[in-house]
Amino acid sequence: SFSSDQIRAYLSRNYTTDRMFVVAAGKVDHDAFVKQVEQRFASLPTTPSATPVMDAAHYTGGESREERDLMDTQVLLGFEGKAYHMRDFYCSQILANILGGGMSSRLFQEVREIRGLCYSVYAFHWGFSDTGIFGIHAATGGENLPELVPVIIDELRKASDHIDQQEIERSRAQIRAQLLMGQESPAARAGQIARQMMLYGRTIPNQEMMERLAGITTDRLTDLAGRLFFDTVPTLSAIGPMDHLVPLDDIKGALTTQPAGIRKAVG
Numbered sequence: 001s002f003s004s005d006q007i008r009a010y011l012s013r014n015y016t017t018d019r020m021f022v023v024a025a026g027k028v029d030h031d032a033f034v035k036q037v038e039q040r041f042a043s044l045p046t047t048p049s050a051t052p053v054m055d056a057a058h059y060t061g062g063e064s065r066e067e068r069d070l071m072d073t074q075v076l077l078g079f080e081g082k083a084y085h086m087r088d089f090y091c092s093q094i095l096a097n098i099l100g101g102g103m104s105s106r107l108f109q110e111v112r113e114i115r116g117l118c119y120s121v122y123a124f125h126w127g128f129s130d131t132g133i134f135g136i137h138a139a140t141g142g143e144n145l146p147e148l149v150p151v152i153i154d155e156l157r158k159a160s161d162h163i164d165q166q167e168i169e170r171s172r173a174q175i176r177a178q179l180l181m182g183q184e185s186p187a188a189r190a191g192q193i194a195r196q197m198m199l200y201g202r203t204i205p206n207q208e209m210m211e212r213l214a215g216i217t218t219d220r221l222t223d224l225a226g227r228l229f230f231d232t233v234p235t236l237s238a239i240g241p242m243d244h245l246v247p248l249d250d251i252k253g254a255l256t257t258q259p260a261g262i263r264k265a266v267g
Contacts, residue, residue, distance in 0.1 A: 016045045023194045026186030057130040061233030063248040073240035080232040081132025089127050090212045091224050096125040097171040117144045145244040153254050160225040163218050172213050
C-alpha cells in the first residue's frame, strides 16, 4: 500500500511542465487556449524533474506459464521487434497487418477459418524507444494446443519465404484509411499529435508516413520476417489449461529446423 504523501511526492516529481504536452484539435482559438492552459496549469512545478538514468532495455526472450482452470488457453508467441525510430518500424507494422491484422490476414484465414484451431488470432507490433515486441496472440481450447503453435510457425516460415505485392497494397490501404479516418476525429487527431511530439519531438505529416509505407517492398518484408522470427530467441506466454502446450525448447528447435520437427516433438 502507499500513503497520500507518497502519491503527492510522485505527482510533484513526475508531473512537471517540462514533461508535459497540452494539445487541442478542432475549432480552437489558439490564443484563448494558451491563456487557459497558462492559468489552469500554473500551479504545476516548473523545475525540471530529476529523471533517473536508465540503462537501455534489452529483449531476452523466455517463457511464462500460469496454469488456470479456464475454458480456453490464451497463448502469446513473441519476438524482438523494432524501436519506433528504426528504419524497419513501418515494415514491422505492415508485416503484423499481413500476418494477423484482420479477417483477410494469413493467420486468421489459416489458423481460424480453415483449420478451426482457435477462437481468435491476431498479430501486433509495439515499438518502444530501445527495442520492440512483435507478438502473435491466440485463444484456443486445450485440445487444439498441440497443433496450434506448429501451424503458426508454419505461417511465419511462409512469410519469410514469400509475400505477395497484393498483400502489401491491401495492408497499406488499411493503414492509410486508419490515418485518414483519424483526421476526422478531433480527439484522435489531438492524441496523434501528442504521441508524435512525445516520441519524435515533432509532428509527422501524413505525406511523410505515406512515403515511408510506399518504400516497403516484398524483399524487405521477407528479409525482415526471416530476421524477426528466426534470428532471435522467442518468448512464450500462456494462461489457462496447458497440458498440451508445446515446450519453448521445441519452439526454438522448430524455428531452426523444418516445420514438421515440432509436430514430431509433441505428437
